Amino acid sequence: MNKGLKKFKKKIKEISMSDNKSEAKDKKKELKLDDLPGVGDATKSKLKSAGITSIRALALYPISKLQDEVGIGEKTSIKIVKAAQEIEKMGFKSAELIWEKRRDLKRITTGSNNLDELFGGGLETGAVIELFGEYRTGKTQIAHQLCVNSQLPYESGGLEGAALYVDTEGTFRPERIINMSEGLDLDYGEVLKNIVVGRAYNSDHQVLLIKESPKIIEEKNIKVVIVDSIITHFRSEYVGRGTLATRQQLLNSHIHDLLRLSETFEELCVLFTNQVSAKPDVFYGNPLTHTGGNIIAHGSTIRVYLRKGKGEQRVAKIIDAPHLPESDAVFTITDDGIRD
Ligand SMILES: Nc1ncnc2c1ncn2[C@@H]1O[C@H](COP(=O)(O)OP(=O)(O)O)[C@@H](O)[C@H]1O
Ligand SMILES: [Mg+2]
Numbered sequence: 001m002n003k004g005l006k007k008f009k010k011k012i013k014e015i016s017m018s019d020n021k022s023e024a025k026d027k028k029k030e031l032k033l034d035d036l037p038g039v040g041d042a043t044k045s046k047l048k049s050a051g052i053t054s055i056r057a058l059a060l061y062p063i064s065k066l067q068d069e070v071g072i073g074e075k076t077s078i079k080i081v082k083a084a085q086e087i088e089k090m091g092f093k094s095a096e097l098i099w100e101k102r103r104d105l106k107r108i109t110t111g112s113n114n115l116d117e118l119f120g121g122g123l124e125t126g127a128v129i130e131l132f133g134e135y136r137t138g139k140t141q142i143a144h145q146l147c148v149n150s151q152l153p154y155e156s157g158g159l160e161g162a163a164l165y166v167d168t169e170g171t172f173r174p175e176r177i178i179n180m181s182e183g184l185d186l187d188y189g190e191v192l193k194n195i196v197v198g199r200a201y202n203s204d205h206q207v208l209l210i211k212e213s214p215k216i217i218e219e220k221n222i223k224v225v226i227v228d229s230i231i232t233h234f235r236s237e238y239v240g241r242g243t244l245a246t247r248q249q250l251l252n253s254h255i256h257d258l259l260r261l262s263e264t265f266e267e268l269c270v271l272f273t274n275q276v277s278a279k280p281d282v283f284y285g286n287p288l289t290h291t292g293g294n295i296i297a298h299g300s301t302i303r304v305y306l307r308k309g310k311g312e313q314r315v316a317k318i319i320d321a322p323h324l325p326e327s328d329a330v331f332t333i334t335d336d337g338i339r340d
Contacts (some may be wrong), residue, residue, distance in 0.1 A: 004037030004038065005037045005038075005079060005082075005083060007037070008035075008036065008037045008083055008086075009083075009086060012028075012086055012087055015027045015028055016028075028087055031055055031087060032055070033047060033052075033053070033054070033055060033058065035055075036055070036058075036080050036083045036084060037079065037080075037083060038076050038079045038080045038083070039080055043072055043076060043080070046070050046071055046072055047070065047072075048215075049070075050069065050070040050211070051211055051212060051213065051214035051215060052070070052214070053214060053215060053218060054218075054264070055084045055087050055088065056084075056088055056264050057214060057260075057264045058080060058081060058084040059081065059084035059085045059087070059088040059090055060088075060260050060263055060264055061081065061260070063077045063078055063081050066081065105124050105125060105126060106124075106125045106154070106159060106267045107119075107121050107122030107123060107124050107125065107157070108122050108123050108125070108146060108149055108150055108157060108158065108159050108223070108224065108269050109122045109149055109152070109156070109157025109158070110122065110123060110142060110145060110146070110149070110331070110338055111145050111149060111180075111337050111338035111339055112329070112331035112332070112338050112339055112340050113340050114329040114330055114331055114340050115316055115329050115331045115338070116157075117329065118304075118316060118318060118324075118327060118328075118329035119302070119318075119324070120323070120324055122157055123146070123269050123271070124269070124302075125159070125223070125262075125266075125267045125268055125269045126262055126263065126266075126267075126268070127262055127269070127270070127301035127302055128255070128258050128259050128262050128270045128271070128272070128301050128302075129269070129270065129271040129272075129301065129302045129303075129304065130230075130271075130272055130273075130274055130302070130303045130304065131143075131271065131272075131273045131274070131304050131306055132273070132274035132275065132276055132303065132304070132305055132306070133275075133276060133305060133306030133307055134275070134276050134307070134308075135275075136308070137306035137307055137308055137314055138306055138314045138331075138333050138338070139228065139229070139273040139306060140169075140171050140172075140228055140273065141176070141333050141337070141338060142271075142338055143165070143226045143228045143271065143273060144172075144173070144176045144177060144180060144337070145180055145337045145338045146163065146224050146226065146269070146271065147163035147165060147177065147191075147195045147224060147226065148177060148180045148181055148184065148186070148191055148337070149184075150162065150163045150223045150224040150269070151163070151186070151190075151191055151194050152184070152186075159223035159224070159267055159269070160223070161194075161221045161222060161223030161224070161267070162194035162195065162196065162220045162221055162222050162223065162224075163194065163195045163196070163222060163223070163224040163225075163226065164195075164196045164197075164198070164213055164216060164217065164220075164222045164224070164225045164226070165195060165196070165197045165198070165226045165228065166197075166198045166200050166206060166209050166210065166225075166226065166227045166228070167197055167198065167199050167200065167228060168200045168206055168227070168228065168229055168230075168232045168233055169228065169229060169232050170199065171228065172197050172199075172228070174192055176337075177191060177192055177195065178192070179335055179336060179337065180336065180337035182336070183334075183335070183336025183337050184336075184337075194220075196216055196220060196222070200233065202233050202237065203233035203234050203237050203238075203250065206227070206233055206254070207250070207253075207254050207257070210225075210227070210254065210257050210258060210261070211257060213225065213261065214261070214264070214265075217261070217265055217268065218265075222265075222268070223267055223268060223269065224268070224269050224270075224271070225258070225261060225262075225268065225269070225270045225271070226271050226272070226273075227258065227271075227272040227273070228272070228273045229272070229273040229274060229275060230251070230254070230255070230272040230273065230274055231251075231274055231275055232275070234247050234250065234251055235275075255272075258270050258272065262301075301321070301322065302318065302320070302321040302322075302324070303318070303319040303320045303321070304316050304317065304318055304319065305317045305319050309330055312332050312333050312334065313330055313331070313332055314330070314331055314332070314333065315328055315329070315330055316328070316329050316330075316331065317329075
């Protein structure tokens, strides 16, 4: 083992052994990328340009990507990721510890009690949520509502933070943000200021926007990240059977970038929308299913299917969640936003 790494491990051990647990936690939080053995200025700037600005972000980054995409040598990649994982305690943990974390998990309200209940008390942070459904089922409306609600105080179901919106279909509307803000008696000028919108013009651009997002998430205290919709560009750019494998590979990598965001930043809710294809496609069994196939099904943590009910009513159904039953909830889209 290299000398720098040994010294570093000793330092980490000393911090961990401290009797004062919260002090030890704070000390670890204070550690910066520069403190890792093997991270010099050149490596640091490479990491930064890939959006890796914290030890946690590095600990969660796949080593192969560090080499192939960030351009860091094999040895250094292994060394710095291992050192980062040492700090982040990425080995086994007790279920009790996991429960403590989940119990204290922050949640964000959707604006509808029925919907919140369906999600077990609002949308959870630290997870990737997928909303899929046909046109006009309320996917974009919910996405807008979350951008407003994230700014609410914790006691009102908010996360006291800003929102980042990747708009791939050109359907982001400040007008709706204004309506929704007024529906909550919020100053819409302030609310608009706290929503960062990236219009993605093609799939590469969409992927790039998410790769660049960590810096903004840190700087602007972002608590909600939206991609609306994840599939539109991929679907129009990769047509025909021959391109399917490439498309799925890119989509897979993009969704993993989203997953990594939700795991890297505290109290971050990540949500993407997805279309359903009503006509039978070559690669799916169910004719009315979300697009993207298994890649997407396995990428998101919680999947919700939206469909139209009577009038402005919509029905949400949890399709696949590790801890939630498959049940339904009815909500309405009003001028003020999402309500029961
Ligand atoms: N100002 C508004 N007041 C009431 N309902 C609205 C308003 N704006 C949009 N809606 C409703 O939202 C629906 C569109 O939902 P949207 O989230 O854009 O669908 P999608 O699932 O395709 O993203 C419209 O059909 C309409 O019923
Ligand atoms: Mg939409």
